Amino acid sequence: MVEVMYFAWVRERIGEPREQVDTNAATVADLVEELRAREERYAVAFSDLSALRVALDQELADFDAPLAGVREVAFFPPMTGG
Amino acid sequence: MVEVMYFAWVRERIGEPREQVDTNAATVADLVEELRAREERYAVAFSDLSALRVALDQELADFDAPLAGVREVAFFPPMTGG
Amino acid sequence: MDVRVQGDAFDVGAELSAFGQGDANVGAVVSFTGIVRDVAGGLDRMEIEHYPGMTEKAIATMVDKASARWGLADSLVIHRYGVMRPGDQIMMVATAARHRVAAFEAAEFLMDYLKSRAPFWKKEFGADGSSWVDAKDEDEDALSRWD
């Protein structure tokens, strides 16, 4: 079970800021595949991975990073701070 | 007749901050030659021109610049502002 | 090091008056302030979303790197989230070092990293509706000079 969080337009497309996801996905990419298969809104939010970033337990990571031991996964567009 | 000004260690070596100089020197370098010939303290102050800078009427200039029409000549070491 | 992520406005003048004081090794203080700009003349407000927890950690990591690389005597980052209007101050960075080059470079490094690596997202609201601000290629490119 992981906590999945969404920010900015990813949050808007999914329709909620966070949810508990029961998954055995080995990597972030595998988790994305599972989410995409769920409902249209997920397919839309995850349609272009190059427009997305991911953080695992609040650290930036790659989509091929393993999920073992991870408690919090966050998806969001490229940051626009400053 | 030009007003000649000295700053920082040039001023200290010459012993005064400014003086009126009656000269027909064509260039700054010619004026420096005249001053050097005056007294030891001028010879010391102007011993190394590479350690000096010159301004003509408050604009940085070269030692071969003409003095025609110039009212104020200033000699000083490289600046250390900021 | 002082890192603050907050909704409230801050006072640049008051922050800088107190910054880097009383350290005989500080010869240079650089500050940057980011302000909401009304680019096209129709901006009503900007809303900044952030990732509580990760934001503070990400900024602290950037500041640690800058402090080590440029030997900073002191550093400050304040970044706001929430609703801001044109003219409002969004964020500030300040760095204190022995020499000007270190203070300038550290502040630019922090700005480049905050732009593209701190988890903030800006949304603009105007007469024509709202839209998320896109990340700029030039901001991503700016990071490469610190490699």
Next chain:
Amino acid sequence: MDVRVQGDAFDVGAELSAFGQGDANVGAVVSFTGIVRDVAGGLDRMEIEHYPGMTEKAIATMVDKASARWGLADSLVIHRYGVMRPGDQIMMVATAARHRVAAFEAAEFLMDYLKSRAPFWKKEFGADGSSWVDAKDEDEDALSRWD
């Protein structure tokens, strides 16, 4: 543009609170403050001599160049002369522009030029006597990047 050459101390915080405000085109403000540093631990005071008249003109020329090159919305230079002690603020520069790169570059340009082209001379007084501060090759070299 605001250029001040003065003997009195100034208040960086108060100056910056008022700087670059109320202009919808200002997205970035950068400031630099130079402080007397007690390098070897024996500095009693620093005395800064300047060339009244030329100083103001030279700085105004630098600020004009920076404003044109980086499209500055506002700029401020304050530089003191006279006696200063460790920890005292010597001078400050502030620049306001649309974007951060312009504001940073303009401030660095002004600092590089003030260091080597504004007619100020520093003399340090300590337990071992006094000496004029030598110009540094690296400061002269820093100018070449703006050619």
